[in-house]
Amino acid sequence: MDDFLIRALLAGIGVALVAGPYGCLVLWRRMAYVGETLAHTALFGVALGLFFEFDLILGMIVAVAVAALLLGLAQRDKRLGSDAILGILASLTLAAGVIIVSATTARLDLFAYLFGDILSVSVRDLVALYAAAAVALAALILMWRPMLAATLHDELARIDGVRVDLVNLLLMLLLALVIAVAGRMVGILLVVALLVIPAAAARRFARTPETMAVLAALIGAASVVAGLWGSFRWDAPTGPSMVVAAGALCLLVWLVPRRRAA
């Protein structure tokens, strides 16, 4: 197998392993739209970097981190954190980003940013990816119980002494990290799909939150492998192929009849 394929495989699996648990949290907290907004802001950050001529990755990270902080604070207010605001922000940042990109004279492969460029991942990219994934997973494991408590019921957790606001903010920042990193692989328009679809598939058979997180990671990894294979077999764009594979797996899982269990 060619080097670039091995790297692509490793990158995809790395993303799937961290997107699994975080995808579960996105589902449990109904944050898919927040994730979408963060992803679009990533492109906006890249566009700004292009326009003002500073490092694109830096631009992306700063933009996503700032958006995460602002959204995290806004979510506390029902009016500010609403669907409408997210819808507006998600569309505006994407549209503004695309306009800025087309306004600059520098060439940017917009398709690669929108739909991923996993086949061009370098060893350096891989190292950065696994480092970020390790940080994101370690942080999640450390915060797991207070995170679950705060997710399940905000107020009971507060009364039990959980620092709910801190946990929520940290999650927002970590999610921004995961999205920035995963967006490189499947593109910012599809990254939320890779978070949500494997988690939704895992829900079918999971009885505990941990089982769901692990299963989501495994299903995500399977989707990546299947998607890579499919994109080669049928000469299709890789990022979208992985998402379609995830979708197919999810459909399959939900069609399997379940034994009447407790």
Place this chain on the structure above:
Amino acid sequence: MAPGEVLAAVRGVSLALGGTPILEGVDLAVRAGELVSLIGPNGSGKTTLVRILLGLAPPDSGTIQRRPGLRIGYVPQRLSIDRAMPITAERFLALAPRGGRAERRAALAELGIADLAQRAAQDLSGGEFQRLLLARALLAEPELLVMDEPAQGVDVVGQADLYRWIATLRDRRGCGVLLVSHDLHLVMAATDTVVCLNRHVCCTGQPEAVARHPEYLALFGTAAAAFGVYAHHHDHVHDLAGHVHADNEHDHHHGHVHEHDHAR
């Protein structure tokens, strides 16, 4: 925790939502070993007052005092958990900060829901989930137990059982208990202080044993011992719009005890 120590208190608390006053100058305190019954009609602000006391919502004015490090067990009136997270009843208890497996099993058994341990928490019936919440409150080894209408939808005999259980808990642990009920006349027999709330504190006092009221005795039979009858003594009335007027028919200086219906 010393007996009689103030565990949580609010003074002069007021709150208005969108211009509508919800609470006006309310004082409330719960001491260790004291059982306080907070009663009032629907919409009187009881749940809001409890949330302010617990630090879940800020008042517009007034002070809140809670003993530092206070362990609170809270059983809210309504609680729903999303189906998105797969979680069993026992695991739900494990999310509480205290208690190992043995304590969880014991709490489930004490509430009579041990056989539901592996059931999905979202699949429990209303009553079963209520008991799960009680189990979780127990696990906190609470110094202050706060229950918002725990007898909602429970029949009289079930209510008596619940009240006996709460009284035993209070006696055993010496914790403070704040019980919210929308029943205006019947409270727990073990209640030390009744606070009648309708946006402001209308009256406070102690209940009388049901045995002193033969009609109730006839109605409740063996369950009667768990209840107390509270006679209100208001010096004002509320009109339909919620405005307060002096009640000129009664002279409160003579300490008459009257039954008033709260006009809504």
